[in-house]
Amino acid sequence: MNKKIITFLDDVCIHIKCKAVHKDIRDELTNHIYELKEEYANRSPDEEKALEMAISAMGNCDELGSRLNKQHKPETEWSLIGLTAIIAVIGGIIMYMSSMFDSLQAVSFERYLFFAVIGMGVLAGLYFFDYTKLKKLAFPIYLITFILLLFTLYKGATFNGRSFLTIGGISVSSDYVPIMFLAAITGFMEKGRGKGGMAVAGILSLALISLIPVIALPNLTVAFVLMICYAVLIISSVIKNHFGGYRKLQLASLGGIGILFISIITFGIISEPYRLERISSFITRGQSDPSGAGWQQVMADKWLSASTLFGKSAETVNGYSIDRGMPGLTTNYVLINVIATLGWVVGIALVLAIAVFIGRMFVTTRKIKNAYGFYLSLGACTILSAQFAISVLINFNLLPLTDISLPFVSYGGVGYIANMALVGIILSVWRRNNLISGSHKKISQSKNRFISFEDGKLIISFK
Incomplete structure (x- = not known):
């Protein structure tokens, strides 16, 4: 995996206290970075630049990590x-x-x-x-x-x-x-x-x-x-x-x-x-x-x-x-x-x-x-x-x-x-309701993704 992607993922996950969800989040973020990269690659032949633009489009890693941490906290009934x-x-x-x-x-x-x-x-x-x-x-x-x-x-x-x-x-x-x-x-x-x-x-x-x-x-x-x-x-x-x-x-x-x-x-x-x-x-x-x-x-x-x-x-x-x-x-x-x-x-x-x-x-x-x-x-x-x-x-x-x-x-x-x-x-x-995937399918195919990519726009939902 590209070092820039690894660095971005590390910077996001450092804010997420529940380590059990790190792998799922890394997988989903990685999938969407590559989706964005493909989108930007159609506009620019420079793959490295397309990757940088894709990572940049994901947003501030500190803010994203903090919001994901709130979403993936254990719940008590x-x-x-x-x-x-x-x-x-x-x-x-x-x-x-x-x-x-x-x-x-x-x-x-x-x-x-x-x-x-x-x-x-x-x-x-x-x-x-x-x-x-x-x-x-x-x-x-x-x-x-x-x-x-x-x-x-x-x-x-x-x-x-x-x-x-x-x-x-x-x-x-x-x-x-x-x-x-x-x-x-x-x-x-x-x-x-x-x-x-x-x-x-x-x-x-x-x-x-x-x-x-x-x-x-x-x-x-x-x-x-x-x-x-x-x-x-x-x-x-x-x-x-x-x-x-x-x-x-x-x-x-x-x-x-x-x-x-x-x-x-x-x-x-x-x-x-x-x-x-x-x-x-x-x-x-x-x-x-x-x-x-x-x-x-x-x-x-x-x-x-x-x-x-x-x-x-x-x-x-x-x-x-x-x-x-x-x-x-x-x-x-x-x-x-x-x-x-x-x-x-x-x-x-x-x-x-x-x-x-x-x-x-x-x-x-x-x-x-x-x-x-x-x-x-x-x-x-x-x-x-x-x-x-x-x-x-x-x-x-x-x-x-x-x-x-x-x-x-x-x-x-x-x-x-x-x-x-x-x-x-x-x-x-x-x-553990928010900590475990509801499906055995790949996260990128899940209907419950917190990240989606539509019409060239990156949508991050924390609902």
């Missing part, structure tokens, strides 16, 4: 951090109050704080982490997670009919699985870019295989959340023609597989009488079996009715205080705990904060330029949103009871850390 903090603080308050229960539902606030601090540390670590490094680790992550699940299934400890991974005498739930398989599947999607229907079939197969050990544990809630995540990722990528090929055929095939899958699940439900009883109980809000399958739903309605606008309800239900008369107060029914302990105003504020948080996640994800980052962030948004939505609806008796926690609010260890990690991934992707 402060609204997501703030909303996460609000939801987590409400969770911390309710866990502190739950630690003072005079019943078996009392929790260890110290343990909660321990995992909360670890979760915040993981979030911060992932925020600064270069998420693109996960692309190359897709298969190792998938394989390790699958092996851990098999080990849990055959060698893990069993509690309440579910298997847990035991490490040094500590039982670890499978709540870590969604984030691991998310990293793997999005990596496979990136590798399958432009490879047509066979890539879709391969990724779908890997996704379905990953569900087998999760269902066998059994952890049907994690399996259900994963299914939602996979469906959103694969369908959205096909709609965007990420894989290329015959998009309509791919969508039709996915639709057929979806119908088959729903049919199998429906058959599994109606073939078990106890599941039909639970559905019947849900439809009648527990009134069809108030002393059996519908008891928790009945109690949930009673405690919601007994709660006041502000502060803790002084009422009892059936002669019991809330910690003795309402199960799952720190896990499945933690929102009822919030409403009954802190009042409806705080409960509604929490639900609104969750709704804004979900909306903000997807708005942020829509603006992500890099395809791999977009799908990684979309998957994280989907996993968190599914948990939030299902948990809130269950607490208001709008969905049948299932074992699911409210992220950042419910008492938990691995699940709390995993959900914080998902937020960290979204923040990490957004942080």
Whole structure:
């Protein structure tokens, strides 16, 4: 490369603090210098003079470098951090109050704080982490997670009919699985870019295989959340023609597989009488079996009715205080705990904060330029949103009871850390949104170039 060009590029890049974008900027500036040189060469036979004119037309290197530095600064999505903090603080308050229960539902606030601090540390670590490094680790992550699940299934400890991974005498739930398989599947999607229907079939197969050990544990809630995540990722990528090929055929095939899958699940439900009883109980809000399958739903309605606008309800239900008369107060029914302990105003504020948080996640994800980052962030948004939505609806008796926690609010260890990690991934992707090219094509061919050359004029846009 010509020494004058190298000197110009060095003088520009010295002002740009983010070294990760230096190569892209150098490539684009070089391309446009040569474009300008060709334009000026048509007017002057002296190539050296044409090159000098081209470099001069690029503008002052100090000013250009300063403006490019502003454009390529890491971004922070402060609204997501703030909303996460609000939801987590409400969770911390309710866990502190739950630690003072005079019943078996009392929790260890110290343990909660321990995992909360670890979760915040993981979030911060992932925020600064270069998420693109996960692309190359897709298969190792998938394989390790699958092996851990098999080990849990055959060698893990069993509690309440579910298997847990035991490490040094500590039982670890499978709540870590969604984030691991998310990293793997999005990596496979990136590798399958432009490879047509066979890539879709391969990724779908890997996704379905990953569900087998999760269902066998059994952890049907994690399996259900994963299914939602996979469906959103694969369908959205096909709609965007990420894989290329015959998009309509791919969508039709996915639709057929979806119908088959729903049919199998429906058959599994109606073939078990106890599941039909639970559905019947849900439809009648527990009134069809108030002393059996519908008891928790009945109690949930009673405690919601007994709660006041502000502060803790002084009422009892059936002669019991809330910690003795309402199960799952720190896990499945933690929102009822919030409403009954802190009042409806705080409960509604929490639900609104969750709704804004979900909306903000997807708005942020829509603006992500890099395809791999977009799908990684979309998957994280989907996993968190599914948990939030299902948990809130269950607490208001709008969905049948299932074992699911409210992220950042419910008492938990691995699940709390995993959900914080998902937020960290979204923040990490957004942080590098202006630092990573949105396409694998050459920069000079990108539609998002900050420099263009039209009608003999050099146009530099920092929008």
